[in-house]
Structures are given as C-alpha cells and as structure tokens.
Amino acid sequence: xxxxxxxxxxxxxxxxxxxxxxxxxxxxxxxxxxxxxxxxxxxxxxxxxxxxxxxxxxxxxxxxxxxxxxxxxxxxxxxxxxxxxxxxxxxxxxxxxxxxxxxxxxxxxxxxxxxxxxxxxxxxxxxxxxxxxxxxxxxxxxxxxxxxxxxxxxxxxxxxxxxxxxxxxxxxxxxxxxxxxxxxxxxxxxxxxxxxxxxxxxxxxxxxxxxxxxxxxxxxxxxxxxxxxxxxxxxxxxxxxxxxxxxxxxxxxxxxxxxxxxxxxxxxxxxxxxxxxxxxxxxxxxxxxxxxxxxxxxxxxxxxxxxxxxxxxxxxxxxxxxxxxxxxxxxxxxxxxxxxxxxxxxxxxxxxxxxxxxxxxx
Numbered sequence: 001x002x003x004x005x006x007x008x009x010x011x012x013x014x015x016x017x018x019x020x021x022x023x024x025x026x027x028x029x030x031x032x033x034x035x036x037x038x039x040x041x042x043x044x045x046x047x048x049x050x051x052x053x054x055x056x057x058x059x060x061x062x063x064x065x066x067x068x069x070x071x072x073x074x075x076x077x078x079x080x081x082x083x084x085x086x087x088x089x090x091x092x093x094x095x096x097x098x099x100x101x102x103x104x105x106x107x108x109x110x111x112x113x114x115x116x117x118x119x120x121x122x123x124x125x126x127x128x129x130x131x132x133x134x135x136x137x138x139x140x141x142x143x144x145x146x147x148x149x150x151x152x153x154x155x156x157x158x159x160x161x162x163x164x165x166x167x168x169x170x171x172x173x174x175x176x177x178x179x180x181x182x183x184x185x186x187x188x189x190x191x192x193x194x195x196x197x198x199x200x201x202x203x204x205x206x207x208x209x210x211x212x213x214x215x216x217x218x219x220x221x222x223x224x225x226x227x228x229x230x231x232x233x234x235x236x237x238x239x240x241x242x243x244x245x246x247x248x249x250x251x252x253x254x255x256x257x258x259x260x261x262x263x264x265x266x267x268x269x270x271x272x273x274x275x276x277x278x279x280x281x282x283x284x285x286x287x288x289x290x291x292x293x294x295x296x297x298x299x300x301x302x303x304x305x306x307x308x309x310x311x312x313x314x315x316x317x318x319x320x321x322x323x324x325x326x327x328x329x330x331x332x333x334x335x336x337x338x339x340x341x342x343x344x345x346x347x348x349x350x351x352x353x354x355x356x357x358x359x360x361x362x
Contacts, residue, residue, distance in 0.1 A: 002035075002097055002100065002101075004093065004094075004097050004342070004343055004346055005075070005080065005339055005342075005343075007031070007093050007096075007097065008080060008085075008089065008090060008093040008337075008342065009073060009075065009080060009082075010027070011024065011027075011028075011064075011084070011089045011092065011093055012073045012080065012082035012083070012084055012085060012089055013073050013082070014027060015066075015070045015083070016064055016065050016066055016084065017065060017066055017067065017068045017069075017120075018065040018066075018067075018117070018118045018119070018120040018121035018122075019065075019118065019121060020065075021045060021064050021065050021117045021118070022045060024064050025041055025045055025046070025047045025064060025115065025117065026041075028047050028064065028092070028096070028115050029041055029047045029049070031096075032047070032049045032096060032113065035096070035100045036051065036100065036103070037049035037050060037051050037096075037099070037113065038050045038051075042128060042129070042132055043128060043132075044117060044118075044124050044125055044128040045117045045125065046114055046115065046116050046117055046125050046128060046129050047064075047113075047114070047115040048112065048113070048114050048129065048132070048133075049112070049113045049114075050110055050111070050112050050113070051099050051100070051103050051110060051111050051113070052103060052107065052108075052109055052110030052111060052357070053109075053110050054108065054109050054110060055108075055109050055110075055137065056108075056109045056137035056138065056356065056357060057109060057110055057111075057112060057134070057135070057136045057137050057138075058109070058110075058111045058112070058136070058137065058138045058139070058140070058353060058356050058357060059111070059112045059114065059133070059136045059138070059139040059140070059311070060095040060098075060099065060111055060112070060113050060114070060139075060140050060142065060349075060353075061095075061112075061113075061114040061115075061116060061126075061129065061139065061140075061141055061142065061307060061311065062088045062091040062092045062095060062114075062115065062116065062141060062142030062143065062307075062323065063088055063092075063115070063116045063117070063118075063119030063120070063125065063126075063307070064089070064092060064115045064116065064117060065117055065118055065119055065120050065121070065125075066083050066084040066087065066089075066120065067083075067087075067120050067331050069083060069333075070083050071083040071333065071335060075339070078338060078339050078340060079336045079337060079338055079339065080336060080337050080339060080342070081334075081335065081336040082335065082336070083335060084335070085325070085329075085335050085336050085337040086144045086325035086326065086327070086329045086330050086335050086336070086337055087143075087144060087325070087330040087331065087335070088119075088142055088143055088144065088323065088325075090144070090323065090324050090325050090337045090342050090345075091142025091143060091144065091323030091324065091325070092115055092142060093342075094142070094323060094324060094342060094345045094346045094349055095113060095140070095142050095323075095349060096113055096115075097346050098346050098347075098349035098350040098352075098353060099111050099113055099350075099353065101346065101347075101350040102349075102350040102351075102353035102354050102357075103353075105354055107353065107354050107357035107358055108357050108358065109137075109356075109357040110357075111353060111357075112133065112136065114129050116129055116307070119307065123268065123310075126307050126310055126311075127310075130310065130311070130314045130315075135315065136315055136317055137317055137318075138279075138280070138281045138317060138318050138319070138356055139281075139308075139311045139312075139315070139317060139318070139319040139320075140281070140285075140319070140320055140321075140322055140349070140352070141306060141307045141308040141311060141319065141320070141321045141322075142321075142322070142323040143302075143306055143307075143308070143321045143322070143323050143327075144323050144324065144325030144326060144327045144329075144330065145300060145321055145322050145323055145325075145327070146324070146325070146326065146327075146341075147289070147293060147324060147341045147344055147345055147348070148289050148293055148295045148296075148297055148298060149297065149298045149299070149300050149322075150282065150285055150286065150289075150297050150298070150299055150300070150320050150321070150322055151299075151300050151301070151302050151306075151308065151320060151321030151322065152274065152275040152277060152282070152299050152300070152301065152320060152321075153203070153236060153272070153273060153274040153275065153301040153302070154272065154273055154301070154302045154304060154305055154306050154308055154309050154321065155203065155233045155234055155235055155236075155272050155302070155303050155304065155305055156233070156234045156235070156236065156238070156240055156270050156271045156272035156273075156305060156309065157231065157232065157233055157234075157240075157268055157269075157270045157305040158231075158232040158234070158240045158243050158244060158247075158266070158268065158269055158270075159229065159230070159231050159232075159266070159267040159268035159269075160229065160230045160232075160247060160264055160265070160266060160267065161227060161228075161229050161264065161265050161267055162184070162187065162227065162228055162229075162230065162251070162262065162263070162264040163225065163226070163227045163262065163263045163264070164180045164183050164184040164187065164215075164225070164226045164227070164228075164260055164261070164262055165180065165224065165225055165260065165261040165262070165263075166178040166179065166180040166183060166222075166223070166224050166225075166260050166261075167224055168221060168222055168223070168224035169221070169222045170220065170221065170222070171220050171221065171222055172220075174222050177222040177224075178222075178258070178259075178260055179222050179223055180215050180216075180222075180223040180224055180225050180226040180260070181213075181215040181216055181223045181226045183226070183258060183260050184213065184215060184226035184227075184228050185213070186254075186258075187250075187251070187254050187262065188210050188213075188228060188230065190250050190253075190254055191208060191230055191247060191250050191251075192208050192210070194246050194247075194249075194250045195208040195230075195232055195243060195246060195247065196208060197234075197238070199235065202303050203235055203301045203302075203303055204235050204237075205235070206232065206233070206234045206235070206238055206243070207232070207233050207234075207303075208230055208231070208232045209230065209231045209232070209233075210228060210229070210230060211229045211230070211231045212227075212228060212229040213226070213227075213228045214226065214227050214228070215227065229267075230247075233303060233304075233305065234272060235272050236271070236272030236273055236274045237272075238272065239271065240269045240270070240271055244266065244269070247264075251264060270305050270309050270310060271309060271313055272305075272309065273308060273309035273312045273313060273319075274301075275308075275312065275318065275319055275320055276318055277299065279318035280318065280356065281318040281319070281320060281352075281356060282318065282320060284351075284352045284355035284356045285297070285320060285322060285348070285352045287351075287355060288348045288349075288351035288352040288355060289348055291351060292344055292347050292348045292351060293344065293348070302321070302327075304327075306321060308320065308321045322345075322348075322349075323345060324337060324338075324341045324342045324344075324345035325337050325341070325342075
C-alpha cells in the first residue's frame with residue numbers, strides 16, 4: 001500500500017477551517033494528479049478527480065474543512081492525532097488511496113472523487129458539486145462510522161435565524177418598553193413546545209435547539225433587538241416544509257399577541273434520508289467489511305445531518321455513509337484516529353470499489 005499514514009499526517013498538518021481550504025485543496029489536487037487521477041478545482045474550490053472511464057460511476061465524496069481550532073499533529077500509541085483526524089480527513093485520505101488501490105485491478109467503469117469545501121459552514125461546496133456532476137450510479141459519503149458500521153440514515157435539518165425588534169429605553173423605566181431579549185426567549189419557548197416530538201428513540205424524535213442568542217447593547221439599556229438561531233433535527237418521515245409551516249404559524253401568533261416585530265430567514269433546509277439496505281452498493285460494502293475484518297457489518301442511523309442526505313435526494317441513487325473513526329471524537333480536543341482502523345478502512349473501500357464496478361456484479 002502507498003504511504004497512507006504519511007498522506008494523512010500531511011493533510012492534518014494543513015489547517016483548513018471552513019473558508020480557508022485553498023491550501024489543502026491545492027495539495028490534494030497535486031497529489032491526486034501524481035497518483036494518476038485527472039483532477040481539477042471547481043468554481044467554489046472543491047477538488048474533483050476521476051479514475052477510469054465508462055459506466056457504472058461511483059462517487060466518493062467527503063469534506064476537507066474542519067471546525068476552528070488547530071490541534072498539534074502527532075503519532076503515538078498507534079493513533080494519529082490532529083484536527084480533522086476523524087472529521088473527516090481520515091475519510092478523505094482513505095477514499096483517495098482506495099481508488100488507486102482498486103484500479104490496480106483495472107475494474108470496469110470509473111470513480112469520481114470529491115473533496116468538498118465548507119461542509120461545516122455554508123454548504124456551498126456540496127451544492128456546487130451536485131450541480132456540476134454528471135449523473136452517477138452510486139455514492140459513498142466519507143464520514144466517521146467506525147470500521148464495521150455503515151450509516152443508512154441521517155436526520156434532516158431546518159435552521160432558522162429569527163430577529164425580534166422592540167423599542168429601546170432606560171432600565172430605570174423598563175416597564176415602558178418591551179425587552180427584545182425576553183420577548184425572543186418567550187418566542188423560543190413557544191417554538192420549542194410546538195416543534196418538539198418525542199419518538200421511540202433520539203433518531204425518531206424531532207429536536208429543536210436554541211444555539212445562538214444575541215441581544216443588548218449596554219447593561220443599563222432595555223434591549224431593542226435580539227436575534228437567535230433555532231436548529232431543528234428531524235427523522236426522514238417528517239418533512240422540513242411541515243416544520244417550517246408550524247414555525248411560521250407560531251411566529252405569526254406570537255406577533256399578534258405580543259405586538260413586537262419579528263423577522264426570520266431559513267439558513268438551511270435539508271430533508272432526512274434513509275438508504276435502501278438491499279442495494280448493490282450496500283451488499284458490496286457489507287461483503288468487503290466481512291472479508292477484511294471477519295465481522296458482520298452493523299447498520300446505524302445518525303442523529304446528525306450530512307452530505308449523504310443531499311446526494312441521495314439529488315441523484316436518487318444508492319448512497320451510504322462510511323469511514324474510519326469514532327464519531328464521539330468529532331469536534332473535540334481529543335480528535336484522533338487509530339492507524340490500524342484507518343488502514344483497514346482503505347482496504348474495505350478498495351474492495352467495495354472493485355465489487356461495485358465489476359461486471360459480474362450486474
């Protein structure tokens with residue numbers, strides 16, 4: 001196998017928080033060209049590369065950006081530590097190398113590899129990728145699931161930014177003014193009550209979250225403006241349009257009863273997704289996991305929202321989430337990946353590519 005660990009360490013040593021991915025994208029594009037890919041950087045900064053030709057077409061995609069906060073990169077006790085080791089540079093590295101390893105056997109068809117920008121922020125990278133890609137037949141989204149686990153479903157996301165406006169005044173006569181922060185919090189409580197649905201599990205529940213609350217200019221002035229974000233995660237059997245309609249009715253009712261002005265905007269609207277467990281792609285991945293690890297694959301559902309949802313909905317093709325790493329370490333100060341697991345995931349992915357693209361699987 002190629003110097004897989006060295007490549008991963010090189011990726012980790014290049015800081016790439018959302019919006020600052022240019023250096024790592026250039027590095028990946030150069031390395032892919034050296035390995036035989038035909039690579040280019042698209043209009044928003046994604047690196048998109050191809051190996052092979054013809055059909056079927058398998059998309060391997062993950063994101064190159066990380067949350068803020070660089071972590072010192074080091075290798076110790078069989079682990080590689082650094083920001084992005086789990087989310088999701090190990091997946092990026094594993095997919096890129098697996099493509100090279102798989103094509104040593106010259107399979108039929110081709111793979112499209114995509115390193116996508118701004119997954120942790122605007123999502124402009126994935127939108128541009130979807131709009132620019134030709135049709136595909138299968139897709140694997142690289143995300144930490146663990147070596148023997150396959151993600152078949154992810155929750156949807158509705159993100160609202162809400163602004164509450166009142167009039168300002170001195171706190172010495174606060175009874176003369178409505179407090180925008182207090183009004184905003186009252187509106188949040190109404191939204192939380194209307195949107196919450198408790199299911200049989202965290203995955204089947206609708207969970208609204210107050211994530212940002214900003215208001216006030218001075219400690220002795222009644223706030224005249226407050227903005228807050230509501231992040232709602234919901235299962236595939238619930239639609240974002242329904243949740244948006246409920247939110248709109250709650251806001252309209254609040255405005256009528258309180259007399260304050262409220263504006264809101266939709267920052268993200270992604271449907272939940274559930275993959276077909278019996279697709280050729282899933283069968284190939286399950287077989288590869290069994291052959292490489294000796295274990296039976298476990299199917300998981302994630303309470304997060306990922307590119308798998310967008311790819312599956314856009315192309316209406318079999319898609320799964322798979323990659324090395326413990327999801328519990330995402331975004332933490334202890335982010336790290338087991339070298340053994342990372343190397344095994346490359347072999348699993350290479351086997352999967354060959355099975356999906358081989359003629360005898362049709």
